[in-house]
Amino acid sequence: MITELNQRSREIFRLIVDAYVATGEPVGSRTISRRLGMALSPATIRNVMADLEEQGLLYAPHTSAGRIPTEAGLRLFVNGLLEIGSLSEDERGSIEAKCASSGRSLQDVLGEASTLLSGLSHCAGLVVAPKTDRPLKHIEFVSLAPGRALVVLVNEDGLVENRVIEVPVGVPAATLQMVSNFLSAKLVGRTLDEARQAVLREIEDQKTELDELSQRVVSAGLATWAGSGGQNSGQLIVRGQAKLLEDVTALSDLERVRALFEALETKETMLRLLDATGKGDGVQIFIGAENVLFGHSGCSLIISPFQNSREQVIGAIGVIGPTRINYARIIPLVDYTAKVISRLVG
Structure with a gap:
């Protein structure tokens, strides 16, 4: 037209x-x-x-x-008609520094990236975190304090996930090492659900030489990773929701905004977001009712997928704001952040 x-x-x-x-x-x-x-x-x-x-x-x-x-x-x-702006060197440096993974889990990095986008765009930042159903490459238990241990797991894509779990008080470091060795030897190459089920079967069938204390550590750890009901369809991280409520001229109906956040919490929404970003190259833009996720909410979504080393879409990062969002500024912000995340998980 x-x-x-x-x-x-x-x-x-x-x-x-x-x-x-x-x-x-x-x-x-x-x-x-x-x-x-x-x-x-x-x-x-x-x-x-x-x-x-x-x-x-x-x-x-x-x-x-x-x-x-x-x-x-x-x-x-x-x-x-849109003339897309470019990022300054300071903005690029800030994004790269905030997304640096040194000493942090991918979960923390993605949360930081979402917060960063929210601050730079003055809108709500959104991340659809990667699915956790990839086969494992490395598993390790590290004692933190009495009754607590850190579980480090690396999947075949190189994604690192750190979780703190509860373990029996007084569990010796040797037992944690035994558990790490057992899982590394027997379960690498399996998904979390497969790993959990295999361990539970071995425990139930008494085919493992682990003592009772080790069994409790393994069961607790893998149950924590797999999540309730074994639903590993990823998770959603949203930062800066309050910024959507600041624009009363564009979002006067707060009930619609509350309904938006309720929708964002559902796994179906996450799958739709990934599906939408996976169908196109680079940044995708959805304006108001043209997007089934945010129809009639007065919102626009600017989102871009991030990929693993095999160029498979494993997550998405973006911004939600009023339809009068500053497209020229936010599109390059989202695009560059997604590229930085892709390098990180590659």
């Missing part, structure tokens, strides 16, 4: 969207007249705005002369 607009209409439409993104308020012809580089009267501009409204790109939220872009108009703007 963008080719159907003449140069004057495109420029007026671009200025309306820019002003709306900046203020969240309806834009009038006098505002456009002051910003326009060509000599046009407010009356001429109003005629162009009326044409744009007739094409479904603008609408008047109330009886004033001001107009704001429709979701279809925002989509047209993103696809055909």
Whole structure:
């Protein structure tokens, strides 16, 4: 449709969207007249705005002369008129530093990345964490304190997961080492669920030489990793939810926002997000009701997948904000962060 607009209409439409993104308020012809580089009267501009409204790109939220872009108009703007900005060296450095994995689990890194995106974008940051059903490569138990141990597990993709579990008080370091050796020798190459079931079968059948104390450690550790019911469909990390509530002009219906967060907590949503990001290359943009996840919520989602070394999509990272989100700034933020995460998990 963008080719159907003449140069004057495109420029007026671009200025309306820019002003709306900046203020969240309806834009009038006098505002456009002051910003326009060509000599046009407010009356001429109003005629162009009326044409744009007739094409479904603008609408008047109330009886004033001001107009704001429709979701279809925002989509047209993103696809055909948006000039995407670039990140500064400081911003790139900040993203790389925050996502550095030294001494931290992938879970912590992704949480930090989500918080970082929330802060940089002034919206809510979102991460769909990788699924945990990949075969294991390394498992180790490390004593932390009486009754507590750290479980370090590395899967075949190189993803590192650290979990703190409860163990019987007084368990000796030798027993933890025995457990680590047992799992490394018998269970590497199996998924978490397969590992848990295999250990439980061996324990039940008394085919293992581990003593009772070791059995309790193995059972507790693998049960913790596998999660309740063995549902390893990944998890969702959301940071900065309160930022969505700051924009009262775009998100006046708080009940819809609460419903959005309820939807974000479901595994079905996570699977849809991964499915949506996996179908396209790079950053994906969903505006308002065009996305089944956030239909009628007044929100836009900018999200990009991250991949493992085999170029398989294993997660996604992005930003949720009002439909008047600063697309030009946030698209490169999301894109670069996803690339940094991909390097990390590769």
